[in-house]
Amino acid sequence: MSFVTVRDVQExxxxxxxxxxxxxxQPIHTSDISRPGLEMAGxxxxxxxxxxxxxxxxxxSFFEKLTDDERLDRMQRLCSPKPPAIIVAHEMEIPVELLDAATENGVPLLFTDVPTTRFSGMLTNFLGGRLAPMTALHGVLVDVYGIGVLITGSSGVGKSETALxxxxxxxxxxxxxxxEIRQVAKNVLIGSPPKLLEHMLEIRGVGIVDMMTLFGASxxxxxxxxxxVVDLEIWDPTKIYDRLGIDEKKLKIMDSELTKLTVPVRPGRNLSVIIEVAAMxxxxxxxxxxxxxxxxxxxNSAIVNNPEQPNVEGAE
Structure with missing residues (x-):
């Protein structure tokens, strides 16, 4: 699990x-959120x-109909035990009782003018992405024609050069x-770089280069x-490679399956063009x-419509 704090949500x-x-x-451990309607009723x-x-x-609006004692009781009980945060949406006025209870118990009290339903979706998506199960793989991730292509292969096979x-x-x-790969839903994997390696690309013989500085933000x-997933491997003349692409191979990452292509590497092959074609x-x-x-x-149609003619010489 990734680490998320209330400050991350606020920012x-x-x-x-x-x-x-x-x-x-304070850390947040679940992407679920609550709208405490029943709690407002006690x-x-x-x-x-x-x-x-x-x-x-x-x-x-229901809270406003309560008596003074009930209002104090509800907000004290809402803040104890201590939740990660309380967020007031829809540009609603924060009740004084809630402000006092949050201050007393050290509960972050946050405010937004975004309508509640829309904000609930925004918050759920953010927490779901940040708290999703995560793993890390050695490889290069490139956005090719809007398709996320994960290039894998042994060290030195040419992954970074192909990405360049x-x-x-x-x-x-x-x-x-x-x-870093997060599974935000079944068969939905989101890849991102570690903070330390953002924008960086390593080219053997050249070193580390900053791609945003060299080529711009785009x-x-x-x-x-x-x-x-495009797996690069050194050409093996004894191996039979797929030449039709009818049988689609899969790679399992966590609980998700991705289409996997194995591309042999040998001098003269233009890997970047091959990956472009694979994405298209x-x-x-x-x-x-x-x-x-x-x-x-x-x-199959040609075989059915044009059966093999008998061998005349053999018949004689």
């Missing part, structure tokens, strides 16, 4: 702090204090050498969904156009 979603600054570095039997509490127009050529051809580098991307072919397949299947159908 990412541009929230205003009203109280509880001492709790901004039912705290199943209060999920480990979640961020989100108050909107519905909760606070792709960037020169107008594509975007996401990560080099080490790719040459890099902070993260990208990985759709295909993947996009065409998603649109329902499969050249390999179409070719196989043509061959």
């Amino acid at each position: 990412a979603l541009f929230l205003e702090l009203s109280a509880g600054e001492s709790g901004l570095d 039912y705290f039997n199943f209060y999920l204090a480990e979640r961020i509490q989100l108050l909107g127009k519905t909760e606070l 050529e792709l960037v020169k051809r107008g594509h975007r580098l996401v990560a080099d050498d080490l790719v 040459a890099i991307k902070s993260d990208k969904r990985i759709l295909i 072919d993947y996009r065409m397949k998603r649109l329902g156009v499969n050249a390999a299947e179409e070719f196989a159908n043509r061959v």
